[in-house]
Structures are given as structure tokens and as C-alpha cells.
Amino acid sequence: MNKKSFFNVEGLNKSFAGLKAVNDVSMHIETGEILGLIGPNGSGKTTAINIMTGMIKRDSGKITIDEHNIGDMPAYLVPVYGLVRTYQTIRLFKSMTCLENAMMGAIGVGIGRRAASEIAGELLEEVGLGESIGLPAERLTFRDQRLLEIARALAASPKFLLLDEPAAGLNEEETDMLLSLLKTLPGSRNIGILIVDHDMRLIMNLCNRLQVLNYGRTIAEGLPKDVQKNPEVVNAYLGSTAS
Amino acid sequence: MSTHRHFLSNCEAAPAARPQSTSSYFSFANKWSTVVLLISGLVAIGAFIWWLNIPFIEDIFTSSAITLTMVLGFQLYMGNSGILNWSYIGYAGIGAFASAIFSMEPAVKTMQIPTMYPFLIKLHLPFSLALIAGALTAMAVAALVAWPLMRLSDSVGAITQFALLIVFNVVLSQWSQVTNGPRTFTLGGLRYTTLWVALGVASVVLAAVFYFKESPVGLKLRATRDDRHAARSSGINLVSTRYIGYITSAFIGGLAGGLFSHYILSITAASFYLHDLFVILSMLVIGGSMSVSGAFFGTLLVTLARQGLRQVELGLTRSGFEASGATEIVLAILMIVFLIWRPNGITGGEELTWNSIRRRLKSFTGRKKQSAKSQQQED
Numbered sequence A: 001m002n003k004k005s006f007f008n009v010e011g012l013n014k015s016f017a018g019l020k021a022v023n024d025v026s027m028h029i030e031t032g033e034i035l036g037l038i039g040p041n042g043s044g045k046t047t048a049i050n051i052m053t054g055m056i057k058r059d060s061g062k063i064t065i066d067e068h069n070i071g072d073m074p075a076y077l078v079p080v081y082g083l084v085r086t087y088q089t090i091r092l093f094k095s096m097t098c099l100e101n102a103m104m105g106a107i108g109v110g111i112g113r114r115a116a117s118e119i120a121g122e123l124l125e126e127v128g129l130g131e132s133i134g135l136p137a138e139r140l141t142f143r144d145q146r147l148l149e150i151a152r153a154l155a156a157s158p159k160f161l162l163l164d165e166p167a168a169g170l171n172e173e174e175t176d177m178l179l180s181l182l183k184t185l186p187g188s189r190n191i192g193i194l195i196v197d198h199d200m201r202l203i204m205n206l207c208n209r210l211q212v213l214n215y216g217r218t219i220a221e222g223l224p225k226d227v228q229k230n231p232e233v234v235n236a237y238l239g240s241t242a243s
Numbered sequence B: 001m002s003t004h005r006h007f008l009s010n011c012e013a014a015p016a017a018r019p020q021s022t023s024s025y026f027s028f029a030n031k032w033s034t035v036v037l038l039i040s041g042l043v044a045i046g047a048f049i050w051w052l053n054i055p056f057i058e059d060i061f062t063s064s065a066i067t068l069t070m071v072l073g074f075q076l077y078m079g080n081s082g083i084l085n086w087s088y089i090g091y092a093g094i095g096a097f098a099s100a101i102f103s104m105e106p107a108v109k110t111m112q113i114p115t116m117y118p119f120l121i122k123l124h125l126p127f128s129l130a131l132i133a134g135a136l137t138a139m140a141v142a143a144l145v146a147w148p149l150m151r152l153s154d155s156v157g158a159i160t161q162f163a164l165l166i167v168f169n170v171v172l173s174q175w176s177q178v179t180n181g182p183r184t185f186t187l188g189g190l191r192y193t194t195l196w197v198a199l200g201v202a203s204v205v206l207a208a209v210f211y212f213k214e215s216p217v218g219l220k221l222r223a224t225r226d227d228r229h230a231a232r233s234s235g236i237n238l239v240s241t242r243y244i245g246y247i248t249s250a251f252i253g254g255l256a257g258g259l260f261s262h263y264i265l266s267i268t269a270a271s272f273y274l275h276d277l278f279v280i281l282s283m284l285v286i287g288g289s290m291s292v293s294g295a296f297f298g299t300l301l302v303t304l305a306r307q308g309l310r311q312v313e314l315g316l317t318r319s320g321f322e323a324s325g326a327t328e329i330v331l332a333i334l335m336i337v338f339l340i341w342r343p344n345g346i347t348g349g350e351e352l353t354w355n356s357i358r359r360r361l362k363s364f365t366g367r368k369k370q371s372a373k374s375q376q377q378e379d
């Protein structure tokens, strides 16, 4: 049996010039599960991810993976402790090949070049980019760029993966593909996933648990079917999108 | 979904590259063919020119091989990090003076540069060691000053490097006890940098610069160039990665400077300033800064163009036109034209490889057949 790891966030706070973007948010994920983080535009989802990965400094709060205090580490050390992310606006190394892009995930956590190329190659095959290994990332389709970003993240062999709107810009068919890919990851790689997305079909089909943010505050959390019925959530967010 | 369609249509045109063997996703043989091809080309040209035995042409080749070394070191940092490193030429200057001080006979030093510090006069190493010691000196200076500058990117990064170049230039041109100050520094010894020495060093540096580009550090540096944020969240330490690239680049610059001083045999600080930086920059831009092949072909092309233009310039001046400086103007315009229409230079940022040559040949013969066919149809 795989060893379980725990990602814990306690009382996270962040203000931008008086605006409370993240307000006392706590979050718990363990390996093997998928947590959905949803909420209206500007509710602080991306900011929360930015803080958790050390990309921006928090005002207060505690971020740990098992016994490691991630919150006090420089951002470039966070992947070494098993936490990686993708971006809402895709960020790739656009002039480098797909293989090199995916390799960077592994090289970034200290894996040698040859081993990294093997890991990257296998991952690219797995996500369906085997044909594009030698292409520069900028020549990929939008969908493939999303997949490549996920492959790069997985190449770091993370314990926890934070996905910021991976389905944004994808059509229904492509979203289904993404869904089936993501669904297998917790089991096959023993990782915990935090996914942010506005596509409720994806979220409902994928997540074990949901957490809802509004104005930087957690307004609900629990099983998808319960959260979906929560009047405050319907009022703040789902009312306009869910049927 | 318009962006989506756009990307899709883009990809249809792209050739799908499959891994060469099933066991490895990296074709190391194809990658390293770049080094084999470029060094073979360099050695072939060098051997031919040596066989011709025309001193004037031999001199042009030797100085171009030195320039190539210089451009390669420039490419190592600028190409992989995406930051224009103005101070680079200063490291060439440091290497030039330092290696000369190391290699000169104490007696010659006392005579040529009477103001020199006594402990520097006493130093004496054989040429090969002096060359490396000079390069190490440049690298040590880079290691001392660079750390706080490494987190600066874009124009701020370029401006600080420019300021650093000014500092280097003033120090080199004023420090009488080391560089003979504003007066010419004459080495007064043998011309150690022969055609074969320049060729040998350039070849080794070419292989090293290519190795750097493909090494973990080189890959990391390229990643920071393409997206700083994604690099950081992939585990890449921007400052230390750039630092390694920067001081390695300074080492090669120092090496090139040492070759230069032992070739030209009398130098001043002015030999390592804006004009020469402009020349190597134009070579790198025209060749394509993102690839080692770009440094190679840029140096080759601009050297040939400059020699040609120089003859034209001389001819014009002789026939009564005042045309001095025209070469520089043509070069500057060429650089601008490239930056507008072909920012990745003639190589397009790609490396020359077996596969790229084969592809080129195939598409060339294919096109020929096609045009023959269409001509037949027209007839």
C-alpha cells in the first residue's frame, strides 16, 4: 500500500491594497483524492494557489506537506517537497520542444537529464502527446498545450498537483478527455489533486470533495452532491451556471 | 474558440517528429551531429587556408576563429538566458590583459610597463597556462560582481550590465600599474595564437557551449528565458542558474580575450568596448542567438561580409568617395532588418543537424520535382 501524505493549509490570509483576496482559508488534501475549489470570478482561487506554491507571499497562515513547512520556502524548493501546479493562463517554455518542456519538471527537482528524458517521454505518451515530442511547445494546439503543462507538472513526481482551470478554453469533447486522464491520476500515481475550474460538469464528475470560495472566504465544503444543494453556494455561484 | 482553431491549423502544418529508437526519446546521435558538423566545417576551412599558405588570408581566418570563440561565449549567456550582456566584452578585456601579464617574461614586463606592480612582474606562466589563468581571472571577477545582478531581467538587467561595462572600461583604461593605463600595452613576445591554436580553442569551446546548452543547467537557463514564473514553479532557482551561465560565459570571454592579445600583441582598453561588442552582437543576431549554429554561421557570414565591404569601402575611398565607416552602417542596418523580419536569425534558432540537412535536401528535391511537374502541366 502506498504511503499517504497530507497537504494542510491553515488560516491563510492575503490582502492586496486593502482588498482581502484570501480570507482565513483552510484546506486539507490527502494523496489519492481530488478536491475541487470553486467560486465566482475574483473569489481568490488563483491567489490561493499562488500563495500555496510560494509564488506570492502570504500575510499569515500555515502551509505544510506532512512535516515540511512549505510556506517558508522559496518557490523553487516547493516542487522538491512534492507540490506542483499548472497555470490558468498556460505557461510553457514555448521555444523548447515538448520533450524538453516535460523534462524540466523532472530536472527541476534534481533528476538527471537521461532519466528526465525517459520520464518525460513516457508521460507525453501517456497524455497523448507522443507524436509531438520534437515539436516546439508554441506549435501545439491549445488542448495539447494544456496537456503538456500537466505532463511537465507530473514529471516532478509530485505528491500534490494544483490545477488552475485546466479545462478553460477546451470544448466538451476535449474536456471529457481531460476528465478521464485526471480521474486515473490519484490511483495510478498516488497523488492528491486540487482542481479549480468553472466547468461544473467536469468538477461534479471528477471531485471527491468540494470547497467553495466567495470574496476570499470559504462558504461551503463537503461532498459534491451536498455542496451543490447548499443555498448559499447556489446563491453566490451556481445560480447562474448550474441547471 | 477562435484561438483554438488557430492553434489547430498551425499544428496540421507541423511535421510530427517520432523518437528515433523505442528505448530512448532523445536522439543523442542527431543532437551531437551539430558539433561534428560545425567543427568539421571549421577544421576543413582552416586546413584549406593553411594549405593555401597566404599570410593575409591566414590572418583573417585566425582572427575569425578568435572572434568565433568570443561569439560562442556571448551566445552561451545571451542565447540561453535571453538577457543582453553588455559587460561580456569587458571580460574579454580582463582575460586579454590578465593572460598577457601571466605569459610575459618578467624582464619584458619591466621594460614595457615600468609602472607595473612588482608582484605582477614576477608572475610567469607558459602560454597555455597563462591563457587559462587569464580566463579564470575573468571568471573570478564575474563571480565577485554578478550575484546581486542576476535577479534583474529585461531592460533593467541590460542597463545594469551596461553600467558594469563602463566600470570595466574605466578600470582597464586607468589602472596604470596593471594595464599600462591609457597607453598601449605591448606584449613584446612571440605570437602564440597561431592559426591552429585559435582553431583548436574555438573547436573545444564550440563543443563546450553546445554541451552547456543541452546540460541540466543549460536547459534550466533556457526555461527561465521562456517563462520565468513557470521555471520557478518547476523548481528552478533563477539566480543561481543565471549565475552559473554568466560566469561560464565570462570564462569563455576571457579565453577569447587571451587568444586575441597573444595574436594582436598590443592592446588597449578601447579594444574591448562598444565597437567590438557591436560586432559580436551583430554576428549573434544575424546568425540567430538561440543556437550554437547561429553563433557559428553569424560569425562566418558577418566576417565574410565585413571583408567584402571593407574592400568596397577602400575602393570607394581611393576613387575619391569618403566611405569610411560604411561597413559599420551596413552591418547596423542588416542587424535592424534581421531583428524586424527574422528575429531568430538565419538559423531561426535551430541547430544544424543531420536530420535538418536531410529534411532540407528532401524538401529541395521535392520542390524541384513539383515545379517541373507544374511546368509540364502549364505546357
Ligand SMILES: Nc1ncnc2c1ncn2[C@@H]1O[C@H](COP(=O)(O)OP(=O)(O)OP(=O)(O)O)[C@@H](O)[C@H]1O
Pocket (backbone or CB within 6 Å): A016, A019, A021, A039, A040, A041, A042, A043, A044, A045, A046, A047, A048, A088
Ligand atoms: N497581484 C495582484 N494585485 C492586486 N490584486 C490582485 C492580484 N492578484 C489578484 N488580485 C485580486 O484578488 C482577487 C482574487 O483574484 P483571483 O485571481 O485569485 O480570483 P480567481 O478566483 O482566481 O478568479 P477567476 O475565476 O476569474 O480566475 C481579485 O479581486 C483580484 O483582482
Ligand SMILES: [Mg+2]
Pocket (backbone or CB within 6 Å): A045, A046, A047, A088, A164
Ligand atoms: Mg483564477
